[in-house]
Amino acid sequence: MSGTSVDGIDVAVGEFAGAADGRLTLRPLGARTFDWSPQVRRELLELLPPAATTVEQVCRLDVLTGREIADAVASAIHEFAGGSADLVVSHGQTVFHWVEDGRAQGGLQLGQPAAIVERTGLPVVSDVRSRDIAAGGQGAPLAGTLDVLLLQAMSPVIPRALLNLGGIANVTVTGGDGPLAFDTGPANCLIDAAIATATRSEQSYDAGGRLAATGSVDQPLLDRLLAEPYYRLTPPKSTGRELFSRDYVPSDTGLSLPDLIATLTELTAVTVADTLRPHGVREVYASGGGVHNPALMRRLRHHLGAAALLTSDRLGLPVDAKEGYLMALLGYLTWHGIPGVLSGGDGVLTGAGRPRVLGRISPGDAPLRLPEPGVRPLGLRVVR
Structure with a gap:
């Protein structure tokens, strides 16, 4: 998977079992983030809203991203699985998430699965x-499936949340009226965009949170950003760079770069904490690139108050690999005919009418033989 930050191709290799009785297990074999080539990453970022594009550019990038994902997958299979695997699931790179009046209408992920089949000879689940x-x-966040299954396997049952800090922040909350999963708003995307604009792309993120740590929060700008109507929508809800684009922050702030980054970092911390507070969560397990930003983590701890801020490493999934293992899980469920979204407090976590089997399958070199359908999963344990 490559997330909304477009900061690399996250590949995770895992061994799954338990589809027949619903007691799923995951044995992580290894994970690594592979860099996009500078050219492809630059073109992907240039393609994102509010930029205009052409069908030619979309076609080219679909093929080029597919080839680079294929190379990354093949390398990971060689490194972590002795060169042998059963199935690949590829999320690809989201370039547009179409939402109107609070409802998702469609989305587009680039990364031609045929290139992965050709490179590996394996069947590929894509378009999840x-x-x-x-x-x-x-259609988002799909992380709720992995998160709920992980939390269901934990004891005792207390209100907990799993938080992913990618370009967009998403949370899964358990306890109370039932599980919820939704996007809270920006995590790193506005910070990254502001730094790239100010440095003419010489820098792409706030390394070590140093800019935020040396700046001061501008309260008028923060209040202006917190007025965004998205934050007041009720779950299920999803968002992306279509709303929180590089042009989202006013260009006339008059702030120094450190003050601007400090303010955008505070925006992420406040909106995440405000989202979680009504659910009374006592533990928050964070993952994603934002975990490596000490300034963001400090502000999150401050605003979360009594809730403990931990990382997904405590659950057996490295912070930089959790979404890769999420995709592996979704592929495993699809292969066994099991819906890839779960029921929540008031229905399906994503708001769908019914849980559905996700994705499409591209056959590999061998004849396509699917196993007998599995059953509804009851939980997921990470084993060694």
């Missing part, structure tokens, strides 16, 4: 969001 959207769901 579209079926959920067609069924009336948000």
